[in-house]
Amino acid sequence: xxxxxxxxxxxxxxxxxxxxxxxxxxxxxxxxxxxxxxxxxxxxxxxxxxxxxxxxxxxxxxxxxxxxxxxxxxxxxxxxxxxxxxxxxxxxxxxxxxxxxxxxxxxxxxxxxxxxxxxxxxxxxxxxxxxxxxxxxxxxxxxxxxxxxxxxxxxxxxxxxxxxxxxxxxxxxxxxxxxxxxxxxxxxxxxxxxxxxxxxxxxxxxxxxxxxxxxxxxxxxxxxxxxxxxxxxxxxxxxxxxxxxxxxxxxxxxxxxxxxxxxxxxxxxxxxxxxxxxxxxxxxxxxxxxxxxxxxxxxxxxxxxxxxxxxxxxxxxxx
Amino acid sequence: xxxxxxxxxxxxxxxxxxxxxxxxxxxxxxxxxxxxxxxxxxxxxxxxxxxxxxxxxxxxxxxxxxxxxxxxxxxxxxxxxxxxxxxxxxxxxxxxxxxxxxxxxxxxxxxxxxxxxxxxxxxxxxxxxxxxxxxxxxxxxxxxxxxxxxxxxxxxxxxxxxxxxxxxxxxxxxxxxxxxxxxxxxxxxxxxxxxxxxxxxxxxxxxxxxxxxxxxxxxxxxxxxxxxxxxxxxxxxxxxxxxxxxxxxxxxxxxxxxxxxxxxxxxxxxxxxxxxxxxxxxxxxxxxxxxxxxxxxxxxxxxxxxxxxxxxxxxxxxxxxxxxxxxxxxxxxxxxxxxxxxxxxxxxxxxxxxxxxxxxxxxxx
Numbered sequence: 001x002x003x004x005x006x007x008x009x010x011x012x013x014x015x016x017x018x019x020x021x022x023x024x025x026x027x028x029x030x031x032x033x034x035x036x037x038x039x040x041x042x043x044x045x046x047x048x049x050x051x052x053x054x055x056x057x058x059x060x061x062x063x064x065x066x067x068x069x070x071x072x073x074x075x076x077x078x079x080x081x082x083x084x085x086x087x088x089x090x091x092x093x094x095x096x097x098x099x100x101x102x103x104x105x106x107x108x109x110x111x112x113x114x115x116x117x118x119x120x121x122x123x124x125x126x127x128x129x130x131x132x133x134x135x136x137x138x139x140x141x142x143x144x145x146x147x148x149x150x151x152x153x154x155x156x157x158x159x160x161x162x163x164x165x166x167x168x169x170x171x172x173x174x175x176x177x178x179x180x181x182x183x184x185x186x187x188x189x190x191x192x193x194x195x196x197x198x199x200x201x202x203x204x205x206x207x208x209x210x211x212x213x214x215x216x217x218x219x220x221x222x223x224x225x226x227x228x229x230x231x232x233x234x235x236x237x238x239x240x241x242x243x244x245x246x247x248x249x250x251x252x253x254x255x256x257x258x259x260x261x262x263x264x265x266x267x268x269x270x271x272x273x274x275x276x277x278x279x280x281x282x283x284x285x286x287x288x289x290x291x292x293x294x295x296x297x298x299x300x301x302x303x304x305x306x307x308x309x310x311x312x313x314x315x316x317x318x319x
Numbered sequence: 320x321x322x323x324x325x326x327x328x329x330x331x332x333x334x335x336x337x338x339x340x341x342x343x344x345x346x347x348x349x350x351x352x353x354x355x356x357x358x359x360x361x362x363x364x365x366x367x368x369x370x371x372x373x374x375x376x377x378x379x380x381x382x383x384x385x386x387x388x389x390x391x392x393x394x395x396x397x398x399x400x401x402x403x404x405x406x407x408x409x410x411x412x413x414x415x416x417x418x419x420x421x422x423x424x425x426x427x428x429x430x431x432x433x434x435x436x437x438x439x440x441x442x443x444x445x446x447x448x449x450x451x452x453x454x455x456x457x458x459x460x461x462x463x464x465x466x467x468x469x470x471x472x473x474x475x476x477x478x479x480x481x482x483x484x485x486x487x488x489x490x491x492x493x494x495x496x497x498x499x500x501x502x503x504x505x506x507x508x509x510x511x512x513x514x515x516x517x518x519x520x521x522x523x524x525x526x527x528x529x530x531x532x533x534x535x536x537x538x539x540x541x542x543x544x545x546x547x548x549x550x551x552x553x554x555x556x557x558x559x560x561x562x563x564x565x566x567x568x569x570x571x572x573x574x575x576x577x578x579x580x581x582x583x584x585x586x587x588x589x590x591x592x593x594x595x596x597x598x599x600x601x602x603x604x605x606x607x608x609x610x611x612x613x614x615x616x617x618x619x620x621x622x623x624x625x626x627x628x629x630x631x632x633x634x635x636x637x638x639x640x641x642x643x644x645x646x647x648x649x650x651x652x653x654x655x656x657x658x659x660x661x662x663x664x665x666x667x668x669x670x671x672x673x674x675x676x677x678x679x680x681x682x683x684x
Contacts, residue, residue, distance in 0.1 A: 034479065036419070084658065092665035097417055097479065098614045099661055101607050106654025112647030113367070232487060239480050279498060283491025286484045293484070297476035306477055311417070317336065 021234025039231025040107020045207020078207025383639020422606025428586025464579020
C-alpha cells in the first residue's frame with residue numbers, strides 16, 4: 001500500500017481512541033463538570049470489556065452476540081465510574097479536580113491490578129476477540145485491518161452527540177445547565193438530573209475508548225498500560241476542538257497523525273530523522289492544544305469559550 | 320370540568336449550608352470516613368487477594384509502613400518529597416488558581432538540574448555546581464508555572480487545562496533530552512557523577528530538614544505577610560481584591576511564580592539528593608497526589624505535614640500488602656480512601672434537614 005495512505009489509515013483508528021474519550025468528556029463538560037477522571041474511566045472500560053470477553057470465551061456464542069456484550073460491559077464499567085464521580089461532585093458538591101484525579105488514580109490502579117491478575121496462569125484469554133472487533137477488515141493485511149466496527153460506532157456517536165447538543169431541546173437544556181445552572185433551574189430544568197445523565201453517558205462513551213484501544217488498535221496484552229496517556233490526550237482534544245463533537249472527528253484524526261508522525265515521517269519522506277525528534281513530535285498535540293487555548297482566550301469569541309460554569313459546583317441556596 | 324389538584328410534597332430532606340462546625344466534630348467525621356474506608360479496603364483485599372484476613376491487612380499495613388528502621392526512613396523521605404510539592408501548589412490553590420501542573424513544573428526543575436550537572440559537572444567546584452543547579456531548577460519551575468499565570472492574568476485563559484497540558488510538554492522535553500544525551504543507551508541516563516548534595520547524618524536527612532524549613536517558610540508567607548493576605552483576598556473574591564486596590568493580575572503571576580519555583584526546588588531535591596538521574600517518570604504522579612494532599616489539609620501548610628504523611632503511609636503500607644500481586648494495589652486503596660474523604664467533606668460543609676413529620680392532630684409548619 002502507498003505509505004502515505006498507510007500513514008493516514010493507521011492514524012484513523014488511533015484517533016478514534018481519543019474520539020471516544022473526547023466526546024464523553026464534551027458531554028460532561030457541557031453539563032459544567034470538568035471530569036479529570038477520563039483516563040481512569042477509559043482504563044476501567046477496557047478492563048470490564050476484557051473481563052466480559054474472557055468469561056464468554058467458551059460460551060460458544062456467535063461473534064455478533066459477544067461483541068455487543070463486550071461493548072455493553074465496557075459501557076457499564078464507565079457508568080459505574082461515572083456514578084462515583086457524579087455522586088461525589090453533583091450530590092456531595094465535592095471539588096471536581098480532586099475527585100477527577102482520585103478517579104484516575106483509582107481507575108488506573110484497578111485496571112493494572114485486574115489485568116495483571118488475568119495475566120497470571122494464562123488467563124489472558126480475551127485477545128481471541130480481536131478479529132471480531134476488526135470486522136469487516138479482519139482479513140486485511142494492511143493498516144485497514146484496524147478500522148473495525150468500533151471506528152464506525154465512534155464516528156456515529158460523535159455525530160449523534162453533535163446533533164443532540166446543537167439541534168434538540170435536550171441539548172439546549174444541557175448547554176444551559178453548563179452555562180448557568182441557576183438560570184436553568186429557574187426556568188424549570190432539572191439541573192441535577194441533567195448533570196447526572198450527561199456525566200453518566202459521557203463516562204460510558206469514554207469507557208468504550210479503552211476497550212477499542214485494547215482490542216482493536218493495539219490488540220496486545222500490554223495495551224492497558226498506555227491507555228492513561230491516551231486519556232489525557234482525549235482531554236486535550238476537547239479543548240482543541242472547541243467543545244464540538246463533530247469537529248472532534250477531524251481533530252482526533254489530526255492528533256492520531258501527530259502521535260505516530262515521529263515513527264512514520266522518516267520512511268514517508270525518505271529523510272533521516274534524528275531519534276530525538278520523536279518525543280518532540282509526540283509533544284506536538286499538547287503544544288498545539290495550549291496554543292489553541294491561548295488563542296481562544298485572546299479572541300474571546302463567545303461560541304469558542306469553555307462552558308461558563310465549568311468546574312463550579314451548583315448549590316441552589318448559594319447566593 | 321375536572322379540577323386537578325396539584326399537590327406539592329415536601330421532599331424527605333433538603334440540604335442546608337452549615338454556619339460552622341466545631342473543629343473536633345469535623346475531625347470526628349473525617350476519622351469516621353477514614354476508618355470506614357480502611358474497613359472497606361480490608362474487606363476488598365480479603366476478596367481480591369489470597370490468604371489475607373482483615374486483621375492481617377491492618378497489621379501488614381503498619382508493618383509495611385513503619386516496620387523497620389529502613390522503612391521509617393523511606394516513609395520520611397517519600398513524605399518529604401510529597402510535602403515539598405504539596406507546599407508548592409498551595410499558594411496558588413489558596414488563590415483558587417487550579418494549578419494541576421505541579422508534575423510538569425517539578426519535572427522541568429529536575430531536568431534543569433540534570434542539564435546543569437550533565438554539561439558543567441566536573442568543570443567547576445561542586446558547591447558552585449550545586450548552587451547553579453538550584454538556580455536553574457527554580458528558574459525553570461518558575462517559568463513553567465508563570466506562563467499559564469501570565470495568560471490567565473492577561474486573557475483569562477483557563478488555567479486548569481493550560482497547566483495540565485504543560486505537564487505533557489514537560490514529559491516530552493525530558494524524553495527529547497534523554498534521546499539527545501544517550502541515544503545509544505535506549506534513552507536511559509545513568510547515575511550522574513556530579514552534583515550530589517552532601518550527606519549529613521543520613522542519606523535522606525538533608526532533604527527532610529529542607530522540607531520542614533520550607534513548611535515553616537510557606538506557612539509564615541501565607542499567614543503573616545502582605546503577599547499572603549493578598550492571595551487570600553484574591554481567592555475569596557477577585558472583585559473585592561480589585562476594589563481595595565490589589566493588582567489581581569500581578570498577584571496571580573507572582574504567586575504562580577512562587578508555586579513553580581518551589582516545584583523547581585522539589586525537582587532539584589529529587590535530582591540532587593535522591594535519584595542523581597532523570598526519567599520521564601521521575602516525579603511519578605506526585606504532582607497529582609500533591610493536589611489532593613494540599614486540598615485535604617484545607618491548604619494549611621502545617622496540617623499538610625500530617626496529610627502527606629497519611630497518604631505516604633497508606634501507599635507504602637499497601638505496597639507491602641499487594642507486593643506479592645501487583646505494585647498498583649496501593650493506588651486502589653488510596654483511591655478508595657480519597658473517595659471517602661472527599662465525600663465526607665460534604666457532611667462538614669452542609670447538613671441535611673429532614674422533613675418535619677406532622678404530629679398527631681397537628682400540621683407540619
